[in-house]
Amino acid sequence: MKDLKQRSLELHLKNKGKISVISKIKLENADDLSLAYSPGVAEPCLEIQKDESKIYDYTSKGNMVAIISDGSAVLGLGNIGPKAGLPVMEGKAILFKEFGGVDAFPIMLNTNDQDEIVEIVKNISISFGGINLEDISAPRCVYIERRLKKELDIPVFHDDQHGTAIVTTAALINACRLSGKKMEDLKIVLSGTGSAGSSIARMLKDCGVKEILAFNRKGVVNKDKYAKYKFLLKELLDDNIISYPQSPTATLSDIMIDADVFVGVSVANVINKEMIQSMSDKPFIFAMANPNPEISYEDAIAAGAYVMGTGRSDYPNQINNVLAFPGLFRGALDARTKNITEAMKMAAAKAIALILEDSELRTDYIIPSPFDKRVSYEVSEAVKKEAQKEKA
Amino acid sequence: MKDLKQRSLELHLKNKGKISVISKIKLENADDLSLAYSPGVAEPCLEIQKDESKIYDYTSKGNMVAIISDGSAVLGLGNIGPKAGLPVMEGKAILFKEFGGVDAFPIMLNTNDQDEIVEIVKNISISFGGINLEDISAPRCVYIERRLKKELDIPVFHDDQHGTAIVTTAALINACRLSGKKMEDLKIVLSGTGSAGSSIARMLKDCGVKEILAFNRKGVVNKDKYAKYKFLLKELLDDNIISYPQSPTATLSDIMIDADVFVGVSVANVINKEMIQSMSDKPFIFAMANPNPEISYEDAIAAGAYVMGTGRSDYPNQINNVLAFPGLFRGALDARTKNITEAMKMAAAKAIALILEDSELRTDYIIPSPFDKRVSYEVSEAVKKEAQKEKA
Numbered sequence: 001m002k003d004l005k006q007r008s009l010e011l012h013l014k015n016k017g018k019i020s021v022i023s024k025i026k027l028e029n030a031d032d033l034s035l036a037y038s039p040g041v042a043e044p045c046l047e048i049q050k051d052e053s054k055i056y057d058y059t060s061k062g063n064m065v066a067i068i069s070d071g072s073a074v075l076g077l078g079n080i081g082p083k084a085g086l087p088v089m090e091g092k093a094i095l096f097k098e099f100g101g102v103d104a105f106p107i108m109l110n111t112n113d114q115d116e117i118v119e120i121v122k123n124i125s126i127s128f129g130g131i132n133l134e135d136i137s138a139p140r141c142v143y144i145e146r147r148l149k150k151e152l153d154i155p156v157f158h159d160d161q162h163g164t165a166i167v168t169t170a171a172l173i174n175a176c177r178l179s180g181k182k183m184e185d186l187k188i189v190l191s192g193t194g195s196a197g198s199s200i201a202r203m204l205k206d207c208g209v210k211e212i213l214a215f216n217r218k219g220v221v222n223k224d225k226y227a228k229y230k231f232l233l234k235e236l237l238d239d240n241i242i243s244y245p246q247s248p249t250a251t252l253s254d255i256m257i258d259a260d261v262f263v264g265v266s267v268a269n270v271i272n273k274e275m276i277q278s279m280s281d282k283p284f285i286f287a288m289a290n291p292n293p294e295i296s297y298e299d300a301i302a303a304g305a306y307v308m309g310t311g312r313s314d315y316p317n318q319i320n321n322v323l324a325f326p327g328l329f330r331g332a333l334d335a336r337t338k339n340i341t342e343a344m345k346m347a348a349a350k351a352i353a354l355i356l357e358d359s360e361l362r363t364d365y366i367i368p369s370p371f372d373k374r375v376s377y378e379v380s381e382a383v384k385k386e387a388q389k390e391k392a
Numbered sequence: 393m394k395d396l397k398q399r400s401l402e403l404h405l406k407n408k409g410k411i412s413v414i415s416k417i418k419l420e421n422a423d424d425l426s427l428a429y430s431p432g433v434a435e436p437c438l439e440i441q442k443d444e445s446k447i448y449d450y451t452s453k454g455n456m457v458a459i460i461s462d463g464s465a466v467l468g469l470g471n472i473g474p475k476a477g478l479p480v481m482e483g484k485a486i487l488f489k490e491f492g493g494v495d496a497f498p499i500m501l502n503t504n505d506q507d508e509i510v511e512i513v514k515n516i517s518i519s520f521g522g523i524n525l526e527d528i529s530a531p532r533c534v535y536i537e538r539r540l541k542k543e544l545d546i547p548v549f550h551d552d553q554h555g556t557a558i559v560t561t562a563a564l565i566n567a568c569r570l571s572g573k574k575m576e577d578l579k580i581v582l583s584g585t586g587s588a589g590s591s592i593a594r595m596l597k598d599c600g601v602k603e604i605l606a607f608n609r610k611g612v613v614n615k616d617k618y619a620k621y622k623f624l625l626k627e628l629l630d631d632n633i634i635s636y637p638q639s640p641t642a643t644l645s646d647i648m649i650d651a652d653v654f655v656g657v658s659v660a661n662v663i664n665k666e667m668i669q670s671m672s673d674k675p676f677i678f679a680m681a682n683p684n685p686e687i688s689y690e691d692a693i694a695a696g697a698y699v700m701g702t703g704r705s706d707y708p709n710q711i712n713n714v715l716a717f718p719g720l721f722r723g724a725l726d727a728r729t730k731n732i733t734e735a736m737k738m739a740a741a742k743a744i745a746l747i748l749e750d751s752e753l754r755t756d757y758i759i760p761s762p763f764d765k766r767v768s769y770e771v772s773e774a775v776k777k778e779a780q781k782e783k784a
Contacts, residue, residue, distance in 0.1 A: 008432030009439065009450070015416045017452030018428060021495040022414055023486035024407045029763065030705050033714075036410060037483040038467055038703075039683050040400030045469055047401065049476035058401070059478045060409030075430055077437055082518045084441035086451045089519075091429040094415035103413040105497055108518040116515070123512055126474045126500040127481075291431050311430075313422045322425075371421065 018090040019105070024060075056336065059127070063103050065329055066128040067092050068121055070109040073137035073160070076290045082108035085135060092134060092159075099376050100326025102333065104132070114140040118147045125152055129333050132325065133158040138195040139232055155332045155340045161199040163321035166328070166345050167367070168263060168286055169203045170352035171319055174366040175284045175307045177358065181260060183208040187280070189259045190214045190242075191252075191294060192266035193221065198232045200263060201241045206346060213255045214242045216266070220255055224248050253278070260284065264294035271295045276303035285309070288319050307363050316364035323352050323370060327379025334380065335387035344386045351382035410482040411497070416452075448728065451519070455495050457721055458520040459484050460513055462501040465529035465552070468682045474500035477527060484526060484551075491768050492718025494725065496524070506532040510539045517544055521725050524717065525550040530587040531624055547724045547732045553591040555713035558720070558737050559759070560655060560678055561595045562744035563711055566758040567676045567699045569750065573652060575600040579672070581651045582606045582634075583644075583686060584658035585613065590624045592655060593633045598738060605647045606634045608658070612647055616640050645670070652676065656686035663687045668695035677701070680711050699755050708756035715744050715762060719771025726772065727779035736778045743774035 026032055034040050044058035056062040071085030089106030096104035109117055121131060131154065133145055141158050148156040176183060186209050190197055193216045201212050214221040221233065222244045236242045245255050256262065256275040261284045264270060271294050276283055285305040287293035297315045300308040309317035328348050332340055355368045355378055368375050418424055426432050436450035448454040463477030481498030488496035501509055513523060523546065525537055533550050540548040568575060578601050582589055585608045593604055606613040613625065614636045628634045637647050648654065648667040653676045656662060663686050668675055677697040679685035689707045692700040701709035720740050724732050747760045747770055760767050
């Protein structure tokens with residue numbers, strides 16, 4: 001069997017990329033042409049001119065999502081730029097289609113200026129029913145998402161922040177179900193306080209978690225260093241999402257003692273076996289740094305991890321965004337919501353978790369497979385239900 | 393049979409628009425996912441980062457055209473705006489696909505500002521191998537096209553200008569073949585001096601035509617009114633494309649006398665039977681105002697038109713842009729040209745004309761049908777050949 005890298009290059013080269021735009025209707029004779037184009041096409045145009053909401057009836061907008069990226073934080077590759085980032089965004093587009101039945105089109109931006117990005121997206125949003133921001137570096141991604149959520153009337157979602165948060169929450173819900181631990185009793189250590197970590201912390205707090213301690217490349221987060229923190233972290237502290245350790249000089253090893261959960265969205269090898277051994281009974285490890293987690297699967301299990309989840313497809317418990325975003329957009333598009341709300345994200349997390357029955361849950365199976373056909377449907381139904389509740 | 397308008401509405405409603413984005417590769421198991429997305433997708437990304445030209449090998453860019461419009465001059469409907477214009481652009485996208493095998497995606501712009509449009513298109517151009525400007529009002533369309541041609545390294549083409557010019561030229565070439573008239577002897581009257589008229593006049597001059605007189609809503613073009621003319625018309629005069637009538641008070645009736653050809657890209661009912669009767673022997677009438685031509689088909693024939701062409705599919709000799717743009721882009725994309733040059737446009741016009749053998753030509757068949765399978769292939773081959781010549 002050939003090397004994965006070589007096979008991926010060959011697959012991309014042979015097909016010249018991964019996406020294609022096709023016609024949903026036939027175009028075989030003059031009558032077809034007169035219906036789909038001139039002169040018949042004037043009618044749907046005039047109907048939309050009279051009532052703008054009819055753009056959802058007569059065009060593909062209602063099922064079309066723009067995948068927007070400037071290539072500044074692509075996968076684990078970093079700032080490789082918008083050209084080199086395109087294969088990832090085409091990949092995202094086909095995941096949208098295959099897992100959610102959502103049409104998605106990648107738009108790579110030739111600028112990193114956050115205000116310019118907001119203006120461009122607003123100016124090109126008409127043919128899209130939703131906006132998925134992807135692989136834009138922090139903190140710009142947060143600024144861009146917040147402004148677009150306010151200024152556009154279609155759902156805007158930054159998957160790197162919230163997709164990860166939804167699936168991590170689902171995994172935690174099920175680890176609690178299996179272990180008998182309760183959200184409100186958990187002590188959680190979060191490694192990484194950027195856009196993903198920030199969204200995870202907020203969702204966990206919404207789940208009832210009371211104690212989240214945080215660690216980042218500058219060390220353990222404590223009040224003394226407040227002035228040095230970036231705005232995302234400042235917000236987490238101001239909103240009382242993150243707790244401080246009692247000692248201002250506490251290290252990561254110190255705060256890991258008696259912790260129930262480690263959540264990593266940071267870099268490889270941040271924790272070690274000894275730290276896991278110092279945790280409470282039945283510790284959960286979600287080590288999602290890509291491609292190399294905060295501790296290897298083997299080491300985590302050897303050190304006594306009760307549940308070990310990573311971002312990788314070659315180990316159990318893959319915390320994979322593809323469990324969330326296709327169904328989430330499917331539901332939001334079907335319900336034609338103007339926003340993806342916190343409640344919708346929580347509904348999605350619960351739907352992913354509850355796909356697994358009590359009897360199915362195992363320590364190496366706390367999250368469904370990306371290829372589990374039930375996931376996207378259940379997520380979309382949960383999101384639609386929540387949307388209806390919010391409209392009512 | 394139901395009314396065309398009703399059938400068009402129903403077709404659009406039933407399918408929710410006309411385009412869909414699909415995957416060119418299968419995505420059925422974890423291995424597929426690891427090749428198309430993480431971690432395998434990192435390889436094509438890194439290859440493109442090393443050599444930007446590889447974006448054509450590993451992504452869909454090389455076959456993807458953006459259809460850019462602000463909805464300011466849509467079909468015969470005028471400035472209906474970007475939302476109401478979307479059905480037309482989706483129609484254009486499926487024409488690209490069905491007739492040229494080109495993937496095309498509509499981007500509707502929420503601004504009419506010409507400099508902003510240029511900046512947006514430049515900033516979103518990465519995922520596209522070509523730009524087709526569509527239904528943008530004059531003179532902005534000309535400004536936008538000229539700047540983008542200069543500032544982008546992919547082909548940029550404004551179909552409303554040049555598509556019409558290419559197909560009109562093809563029709564004229566064949567009308568000459570059939571009638572025995574020669575380009576250099578023709579006296580042509582052009583009604584309409586906007587972006588389409590201007591492009592037609594330039595192409596006809598390039599074909600060897602020596603005498604083109606022009607008429608627009610302000611009357612017959614003559615030197616006295618120069619100061620009042622807009623820049624497109626000023627350029628035509630400065631470049632000696634358009635000739636003046638000898639009398640400064642000449643009317644359209646006056647300049648039609650002894651003309652060999654009438655070319656209309658203006659409005660309905662500009663000419664009448666008497667004018668045609670005053671033309672030279674075997675007059676050609678190309679009356680392309682949509683949906684109602686400058687004179688009706690029946691009246692033109694009754695007045696003695698040797699050849700009568702319109703933009704309509706329900707009469708013979710349909711001067712339809714779909715004969716040009718799919719093959720033109722097919723050829724330009726295949727040859728990976730940075731521009732669509734004047735010579736390529738001329739090669740396309742000749743290819744369209746020469747599809748019909750001498751023995752096939754009739755006064756009511758001087759231009760192939762849009763459904764003639766040979767057209768797009770022959771046009772693309774001619775454009776590729778010209779591109780190779782220009783590179784050499």
